[in-house]
Amino acid sequence: MLNVPTQSFPAAGSQQRVAPAGQSGRNKVALKPGHSLMDWIRFAKSGRDHTGLRGRLIEVTEEELKKHGRRDDCWTCIRGMVYNVTPYMDYHPGGEEELMKAAGKDGTELFDQVHRWVNYESMLKECLVGRMAVKPLAVKGTKTHTYSTVNIVVYTKRKIPRSGCATIDLQGGVLRLEALLGNMSYMLHLRLTEEVEGSVEVQTAGSVGKIQLSIPKQAKGKWASVGQPLEFHNSFLRQKDRALHYRDCVLVSKTEVNHNTSVFRLQLGCGSVMHVPVGKHVYLKTQVQDAEVVKPYTPVEQSLIPVVPVDPTHGSDLFLMIKVYPDGLFTPQLDTLHIGDHLMVSGPEGPFSLRPLRDVTHLYLLAAGTGFTPMARLIQLSLQDLGSIKSTKLLLFNRQEKDITWRSQMDELAATDQRFQVEYVLSEPGDGWPGQKGRVEQSMLRDFLSRPEGSRVYVCVCGPSAFTELTEELVRQQGFSQEEVHTFQG
Ligand SMILES: Cc1cc2nc3c(=O)[nH]c(=O)nc-3n(C[C@H](O)[C@H](O)[C@H](O)COP(=O)(O)OP(=O)(O)OC[C@H]3O[C@@H](n4cnc5c(N)ncnc54)[C@H](O)[C@@H]3O)c2cc1C
Ligand code: HEM
DSSP states (O other), X not given: OOOOOOOOSSOTTOTTSBOOTTOOSSOBOOOOTTOSHHHHHHHHTTSOOSSSSTTOOEEEOHHHHHTOEEXXXXXXXXXXXXXXXXXXXXXXXXXHHHHHTTTTSBOHHHHHHHHTTOOHHHHTGGGEEEEEOOOXXXXXXXXOOSSSEEEEEEEOSSOOOTTOOEEEEEETTEEEEEEEETTEXXXXXXXXXXXXOSOOEEEXXXXXXXEEEEEEBSSOSOOSOSEEEOTTTTEEEEGGXXXXXXXXXXXXXXXXXXXXXXXXXXXXXXXXXXXXXTTOBEEEEEEETTEEEEEEEOEEOSOSSOOOOSOGGGTTOEEEEEEOOTTOSSHHHHHTOOTTOEEEEEOOBOOOOSGGGTTOOEEEEEEEGGGHHHHXXXXXXXXXXXTTOOEEEEEEEESSGGGOSSHHHHHHHHHHOTTEEEEEEESSOOTTOOXXXXXXXXXXXXXXXXXXXXXXXXXXXXXXHHHHHHHHHHHHHTTOOGGGEEEOOO
């Protein structure tokens, strides 16, 4: 029989308990009257200048932060933001002593150890001093030890994909590197000291987190420094806080996939190197009647079945499978482009992460129409790189048979690799269609999504928003948790 202990709340030794006199540790302290959370909120919003900066936000260096480590002048940094916590001191339920442990330094770790959930951003909004002038994770640059090349090395201090995580642009003597590290982005931005050739060679050592750039110099010789820092050089920000950066690309081929969809192959200039991680998208930008129009697209590989690269120097080419809507805003314009025409493309974006796929054994992909595009690379990745995945199943919804893209390739793959299965569903099937008919519904998913014993499952959904929303709901109704489902959305 289980002994159920008698409950008391807060439990003995709980962090929720007020500390008995003389006892320290992770307990709450008894606050002076008039110092409750509600009192703090009132005080914070009273219109006083809580930072001494009259609302101005500044960039705080580590040296500056260190100067504010006293009880009567106390700044701390939480997740890259610096707050003046001096006025909050008497209101802190953990007490002054605890808060002072983070004085004049980065308090994120201490803060998280005690109460990661505390909503400090809204509590300390009026105490915000500014953003930390972040030092790079670690950058070794300025190595001019060869007379003929500039070598720059970025150490990310964490593993990165073998295929790379950096987008590099070298144009007009300006070097811009942006490395995607989870949802963070590191940027290196320099005006190079002297003239260089237009091309960059990039090498990535994934397991040690090293990105190495080699740029041939125009004139051999030793430089005093690699270059002058430009805007956001050495910054480490959340990717969503960074503005989109576009570079020029050229349409080099267009291959019809069906009656309304083609694969557009875009080539970046020789100074640009970009690898779009699986599941991320890029934005294309062009002028439509004097207005700039931007739309997202998810790169695919050249083909579902691996092909030998035609020209290895064009390793950075992007393949975009795009459906042209005759009455659309952007795609008719794209469709009028000729081979050799230019357009602008952004770096990779999007919240998809491969992390939840670790240890997954059964991957289910539910796609409608061009929602197939993120699935194409996921299929390849699951079969080639993700060893734990024993089964990858795609359920693809289209209107008519002629709308199915890359069907013969998918059938070939399913015939040659038993870990991959594909089923097509048509909403407007022709006579004699042997496959499934209709729109997404519960019984269809019940048959498709299984959860064998001991399996770890993951479901990805992509299509028009109405399809995605409904499908996600149906998948959740089948008992799949939020962590087991990813929906690709705009
Ligand atoms: C993250 C993401 C990734 C994507 N990846 C791809 C991809 O890889 N390939 C791809 O082909 N597409 C992709 N898309 C879709 C793509 O971004 C564009 O939406 C698509 O190309 C249509 O653009 P358009 O400007 O030509 O058409 P739009 O002007 O957007 O029109 C498209 C269709 O919708 C109709 N329409 C427009 N507005 C309305 C309205 N208010 N009510 C009803 N109907 C309307 C139009 O008549 C037309 O038939 C992706 C979208 C997202 C969000
Ligand atoms: C800088 C911003 C901080 C804010 C806004 C803040 C806010 C709070 C709040 C609201 C509580 C009460 C939690 C509850 O009721 O559950 C609390 C408790 C506490 N805080 Fe902080 N805190 C900050 C920093 C820190 C730091 C840096 C430390 C440690 C070094 C710390 C240690 C504690 C402790 C020990 C408690 C009591 C135990 C607990 O409630 O879990 N706090 N803090």
